[in-house]
Amino acid sequence: MEVSEVKKLWLTALRDLERFANNKYWLAAQIAMNLADIFIFALVFRGFIKRDIVPDYLQYMTPGAVALASFVAAFSIGREVGMEVRRELVDYLLVLPMKRTTLVFGRILSGMLRGLVYQVPFIVIAMILLSPPTIGKTPILIATSIILTTTMSSLAIAVSTISRDFNIQATFRALTHYLLFFFSNVFYTRKALELRFPQPLPDIINIMPISIAADIYRWCFNYYQSIDIWQKLLALAIWGAILTLIATTIYLRNLTKR
Amino acid sequence: MIYMSSLLKDLRYILLLVQWDLMKIVRRVIFVAMRSTWFVIQVVFFGPVIAQMVNARGIGLDVSSYYNFYLLGIYTSILFTITASRAYDIAEEFEEGIIEYQLSLPMNRKILALGRAIGSGIASTLFTLPMFLTVIILAKEFDLLTIAISIVSALIFSIAISGFVLTTTLSIKSSDATDIIMGVLDAILIRLSTIFYPAVILKNIAPYYYAAIINPLSYLADLLRIFYSFEEFGEIVIVNPEAMASYILGLFIGFTVLAMYVIEKKIEGGGWR
Numbered sequence: 001m002e003v004s005e006v007k008k009l010w011l012t013a014l015r016d017l018e019r020f021a022n023n024k025y026w027l028a029a030q031i032a033m034n035l036a037d038i039f040i041f042a043l044v045f046r047g048f049i050k051r052d053i054v055p056d057y058l059q060y061m062t063p064g065a066v067a068l069a070s071f072v073a074a075f076s077i078g079r080e081v082g083m084e085v086r087r088e089l090v091d092y093l094l095v096l097p098m099k100r101t102t103l104v105f106g107r108i109l110s111g112m113l114r115g116l117v118y119q120v121p122f123i124v125i126a127m128i129l130l131s132p133p134t135i136g137k138t139p140i141l142i143a144t145s146i147i148l149t150t151t152m153s154s155l156a157i158a159v160s161t162i163s164r165d166f167n168i169q170a171t172f173r174a175l176t177h178y179l180l181f182f183f184s185n186v187f188y189t190r191k192a193l194e195l196r197f198p199q200p201l202p203d204i205i206n207i208m209p210i211s212i213a214a215d216i217y218r219w220c221f222n223y224y225q226s227i228d229i230w231q232k233l234l235a236l237a238i239w240g241a242i243l244t245l246i247a248t249t250i251y252l253r254n255l256t257k258r
Numbered sequence: 259m260i261y262m263s264s265l266l267k268d269l270r271y272i273l274l275l276v277q278w279d280l281m282k283i284v285r286r287v288i289f290v291a292m293r294s295t296w297f298v299i300q301v302v303f304f305g306p307v308i309a310q311m312v313n314a315r316g317i318g319l320d321v322s323s324y325y326n327f328y329l330l331g332i333y334t335s336i337l338f339t340i341t342a343s344r345a346y347d348i349a350e351e352f353e354e355g356i357i358e359y360q361l362s363l364p365m366n367r368k369i370l371a372l373g374r375a376i377g378s379g380i381a382s383t384l385f386t387l388p389m390f391l392t393v394i395i396l397a398k399e400f401d402l403l404t405i406a407i408s409i410v411s412a413l414i415f416s417i418a419i420s421g422f423v424l425t426t427t428l429s430i431k432s433s434d435a436t437d438i439i440m441g442v443l444d445a446i447l448i449r450l451s452t453i454f455y456p457a458v459i460l461k462n463i464a465p466y467y468y469a470a471i472i473n474p475l476s477y478l479a480d481l482l483r484i485f486y487s488f489e490e491f492g493e494i495v496i497v498n499p500e501a502m503a504s505y506i507l508g509l510f511i512g513f514t515v516l517a518m519y520v521i522e523k524k525i526e527g528g529g530w531r
Contacts (some may be wrong), residue, residue, distance in 0.1 A: 025434045029441025040449040040466065047462045048455055050313045174292045182299050188307045195310045 008098040012106025016077060017113050023076050027118075030072050038065050038125065053192050062129050063217035064186030066122045067210050070145055071152035071180060073118030075173070077111035078156025081251075082169040085161050090255050104157075104251050108244065111153020116145055130221035140229065141220040144236065148213045151240040152180075154247030161254035184210035209239040271365045275373025276380055282347055283381040290385065293340060297389050300332045301396060308454075317458050323490050326397045330486060331453035333386065333393045334479040337412055338448065341382040341419040342440050348427045349436045357428070361525065371521040374424055375514050379417030383409065397486060404485050411485070411503070414510045415478045421513030425520045451475035456494040471496060477505045 020027075042061040049057045084090050093103055123141075127133075133141050159172045183205050185193075193202035205211060216232050218224045305328045314324040351357050360370060390412070394405060427436050450466055451473040457480075460467040470476045480495035481502040488499075496502070 025438040026441075028438045029445065032442040033445035036445045036449045040446070041454070044449075044455050044460060044463060044466060045312075048313060048316075048459045049311050053311050171288055171291055175295065178295060178299055182304055187304070188311060192307050192311045196306050 005099060005102045009102045009106045009109065012098070012103060013109035013113060016080070016107060016110030017117075019080070020076065020114050020117070023079075026076070026079075027073075034065055034069050034072065034122065037068070038062055038129075054189055059130050059223050060189070060218070061187065062126045063221050063223060064184070064210075064214040066119060066126050066217050067148060067184075067213040068181065068186055069122040070115040070119045070149045070213075071210065074111045074115035074149045074152035075156040075177065076114055077107060077153055078160040078173055081107060081157045082160030082173070085254065086164055086169070094255060100252060100255060101248075104248055104255075107157055107251070108150060108153050108248070111156060112146065112149040115149030115152060119145055119149070126217070126221050130223055133220040133222070137220045140216065140233065143233065144213055144216045144220070147233075147236050147240040148209065151209055151236075151243045154244040158247035158250040161251050180208070180210050184208050184214065186210060186214050207235065209236060209243075212236045212239070268366065268369045271369050272373040272376060275370065276377040279344075279374065279377030279381045280384070283385055289343070293336060294389070297332070297336055297392075301329060301392065305329065305332065317456055317494055319490065319494075326486065327456065327483060327491065328454065329393045329397050330482045331479045333390055333412075334475055334482065335448045335453045336389055337382060337386045337416055337478070338419060338475055339444055340385055341378065341416045342423055342444055344378045344382065344420060345423045345427045345436050345440045348424065349433045352427075352431065353433065361521075367522040367525075368518040371421075371424065371518040372514065375417050375421040375517050378420035378423070379413055382416045382420070383413045386412070399486055408482050408485050411478065411481055411506060415474065415506050418474070418506065418510040418513045421510075421515075421517040424517040425513065428525050429520060447473055447475055452479050452496055457496040458494050474506070474509050477502045477509075481506065 038058070038061065042058045042065075045061075046057040054060045084093065094100070096103065098106075123145075155176060156173065159176050160169050162172055163169055185206060185208075190202050190206055193205060212232050212235050215224070215227055216229065216236065219227045219229060219232075305325055309321050309325040309328060312324055314320055319327065348357070351360075361367070363370070387409075390409065394400070399405070423440075426439060430436060430439070450469040452460065452470055453475055457467065457470060457476070460470050476496050480491070480497075481499065483491040484495055484499045484502070497505075
């Protein structure tokens with residue numbers, strides 16, 4: 001019986017999703033870090049941050065932590081793909097009876113699913129600490145998570161296949177992680193950035209994908225009463241499309257590169 | 259004469275173990291690059307922005323004072339992270355059978371424990387020395403005596419943490435458990451200390467304050483701050499300087515003795531999971 005490419009893609013993604021549990025020790029440390037960011041770092045800083053800059057730092061940072069959570073988990077697929085490239089397991093993957101594009105999109109899909117699974121408890125925390133999204137905002141929250149996790153999954157895969165050397169892979173992954181983590185508005189507002197750094201740095205940070213996603217989450221959890229939601233969502237979708245396209249091209253090329 | 263010869267032999271063993279640890283850390287080029295990048299982002303970007311956001315005046319500081327407060331905290335955090343990361347080296351050595359090899363060497367196991375703790379401490383302190391120098395340049399601190407006392411304090415702290423890491427890793431004998439314990443400890447201890455915020459701010463949340471009071475990181479961070487400027491930070495540190503110095507010394511003695519006890523009495527080869 002002929003198995004459709006869509007089913008093969010789905011099977012590839014599910015296989016990777018099942019293997020997500022193999023990373024339980026790494027995951028435990030990541031969860032501890034994300035929870036500590038919310039319940040220790042943000043909670044303590046709430047009593048220390050100037051109210052005119054951030055009225056409630058815990059409420060400001062929690063949606064940002066939701067965005068961070070999604071990309072941390074989506075990045076786990078990059079570690080595995082990097083290992084496959086190093087140990088030449090890609091040769092085995094290439095002989096599987098499926099198109100290469102199916103394999104590539106299956107891996108990206110699995111990273112996305114991992115990100116979504118990991119994000120669920122943090123969304124619940126955000127709903128408790130802020131307020132639940134309205135019915136109208138829920139589809140936007142879901143769409144944001146899907147776009148963000150897909151983008152991060154693609155990025156992690158691309159970065160991890162740039163080289164066969166573990167050290168280079170780890171360095172690129174860490175640099176991408178730092179870039180996305182620190183150069184975002186998760187921890188600081190645009191106003192604080194403008195007080196310290198000249199333009200265009202605050203503007204650039206504000207249009208980074210994690211910043212855009214964090215702003216959308218803040219709106220979904222009712223921290224912001226109004227933002228230009230469609231413009232933000234479009235910007236995130238453009239980021240997602242560009243990065244996924246680039247990442248797919250890089251992964252396809254590196255699958256067969258010797 | 260016999261005692262003298264035995265002492266010299268022990269010192270030679272310790273020296274060899276220190277060399278071993280130094281050699282190990284020098285090989286970790288990529289780890290050095292990643293940690294250095296993290297540190298640079300912290301001092302150039304994250305720290306200055308956070309300093310703009312906090313209400314430093316509320317605790318008698320200004321923006322630049324808080325930035326200096328933050329710099330010394332970040333140095334403490336990176337010293338702790340790098341020392342704690344020695345756990346991964348030890349786990350790797352266990353997997354490769356090097357620990358069994360070292361246990362079988364004709365040397366007193368107490369000396370083995372002491373040498374590894376001192377070696378790890380020196381290696382971690384040397385590794386973070388460029389970061390410490392960056393901090394003192396940014397904080398505009400050029401008093402040689404202060405710098406020397408700070409480095410010695412950092413070294414004693416690092417040896418203490420190495421003793422703890424040795425004890426923990428060799429007792430649990432599991433790479434996975436080491437991974438999770440060190441990851442969680444790193445995440446929790448750094449945030450539940452005075453690395454980012456002074457003790458007076460932590461007092462708003464009693465459990466966090468009490469956790470910070472027993473957290474070794476708070477003591478080194480605040481001790482370095484006191485060495486840097488007693489006038490600026492004297493009122494906001496966790497306890498008085500004598501108590502902080504005593505705590506770090508106690509930590510050093512306690513964890514080193516514990517590592518010596520565990521390696522001498524409890525550890526045998528094999529059983530690694």
